[in-house]
Amino acid sequence: EAGVAQSPRYKIIEKRQSVAFWCNPISGHATLYWYQQILGQGPKLLIQFQNNGVVDDSQLPKDRFSAERLKGVDSTLKIQPAKLEDSAVYLCASSPLRRLATGGELFFGEGSRLTVL
């Protein structure tokens, strides 16, 4: 079974430029998550989709970050304009179940590492 695919793996940009990350979840997974992981910290949830609807985007900096999940499959996370503090690994995850607590699990991609100079 193919895992969660993310691209690009690495991206270096200047501050104030824009960048986009793409995620293809495991086939059939209804729930998709984007996490931001700053070096030395645990991942922080940015946004959660259920099919193509947003469930939670309370921690997404909406003045510069946007995300969409068209047709309930692939997703794109965009940053515009980027700041130095956006340097991090952006992780995409998907899950087949709504009740994560009782037996579901999140499947993560390898992440996209962003460096903002």
Place this chain on the structure above:
Amino acid sequence: DAKTTQPNSMESNEEEPVHLPCNHSTISGTDYIHWYRQLPSQGPEYVIHGLTSNVNNRMASLAIAEDRKSSTLILHRATLRDAAVYYCILIMEYGNKLVFGAGTILRVKS
């Protein structure tokens, strides 16, 4: 989400058992205890989860205290490949997201 407390780092010798502790004194009766780990340069991966009883799977065992205020992830024979950051996470019964703390960095010595 209820808070968990884990040691910043631990060290183990290869082929020996490892006990990774997690304190969650404010856990509620319907919070499930999940463990994930993150190998270097990879996304986190699921390890094990439980509610009240001890659990075993092919990767590890989870021992849950009787009062549920703490739990321990047990790796029975650590290998170099087990060197990772281990996260203890509480998820509400109907919750559907993972809230990560800083985790425990496990170093395995050969």
